[in-house]
Amino acid sequence: MPQSPKNQHKDDDSQKPPLVFDASVLRHQSNIPAQFIWPDHEKPCANAPEFQVPHIDLGSFLSDDPVAVNEASRLVGEACRKHGFFLVVNHGVNPKLIAQAHLYMDDFFELALSQKQRAQRKAGEHCGYASSFTGRFSTKLPWKETLSFRYSAEANSSTAVQDYLCNVMGENFKQFGKIYQEYCEAMSTLSLGIMELLGISLGVGKSHFKEFFEENESIMRLNYYPPCQKPDLTLGTGPHCDPTSLTILHQDQVGGLQVFVDDEWRAISPNFNAFVVNIGDTFMALSNGRYKSCLHRAVVNSHVTRKSLAFFLCPRNDKVVRPPSELVDSLSTRVYPDFTWPLLLEFTQKHYRADMNTLQVFSNWLQQKSG
Secondary structure (H helix, E strand, O other): OOOOOOOOOOOOOOOOOOOOOOHHHHOOOOOOOHHHOOOHHHOOOOOOOEOOOOEEEHHHHHOOOHHHHHHHHHHHHHHHHHOOEEEEEOOOOOHHHHHHHHHHHHHHHOOOHHHHHHHEOOOOOOOEEEEOOOOOOOOOOOOOEEEEEEEEOOHHHOOHHHHHHHHHHOHHHHHHHHHHHHHHHHHHHHHHHHHHHHHHHOOOOOOHHHHHHOOOEEEEEEEEEOOOOOOOOOOOEEEEOOOOOEEEEEEOOOOOEEEEEOOEEEEOOOOOOOEEEEEOHHHHHHOOOOOOOOOEEEOOOOOOOEEEEEEEEOOOOOOEEOOOHHHOOOOOOOOOOOEEHHHHHHHHHHHOOOOOOHHHHHHHHHHHHOO
């Protein structure tokens, strides 16, 4: 049995008291714990230049106007081959729902730490509350808190988000759960529209990827980045590519998202009317490596909390991740082996801290494992 690769595994801290990320305390400290200080070559750069992100008009695309379809397909194909990152506008998601989803985050994250810990994420799990990654790692910790939960597009799962949140936090979180159930449903619908566009842009037709993801089993994550008195020493989220298929992100007006393009970090300005979309490792495999998983990170600031809503589209657990035959030929042989999403998820939860090399290391591990 091959050894599991460990790029940044949990260090032996048995002699040290466990570190606790209590945002209500740490946000005021002028000296931040060493575990949150990143190496010089990864520290945030001051005044990163703004990235002029391609804007995709999804409303025009979904109207089936041939000119709009061609233009959207051209723009998205160009972006995904180069860096895997674009914005969608005219997306049809109710702005009131988006505003509520941002607002309700405070109901959870402004609770006392002991109350948030009722939803504490268990070791090896990807759902629940995480105060930084203090339980998993002991170096290069991100300056953030997250609450993650599963979403299923299957018909019998129409209250799964609400049920989970009421179960871990109590019945007073029923409305909270209802808002995020509705938000996830809107994101699932939006992601299927984007999948139509990606299918056309790759030349496999608009239904191929849409059908593949129709019964998606996805992940919703609420990101909460408290102020840090030494924002130049740490990162809210370290450089990584998402192992999932597609990420649909809505950031508040604070800003902090950065994407690595043309060998430098570029800032993404907030735009309430747009969703930030990036390709993840699983879709890079589905496209046979033609579309790039996007390398990105988040920076923090010293004066105000930043919030973002991330919906990670994932295929149903039993779906085999394999590119369509149109993307495999004598010039484009298979780049990655077949796998299922739960196997890659387990790899990132138990064996490997997601970074820019996850898919390649995972592929090597799979091939070694199969002999």
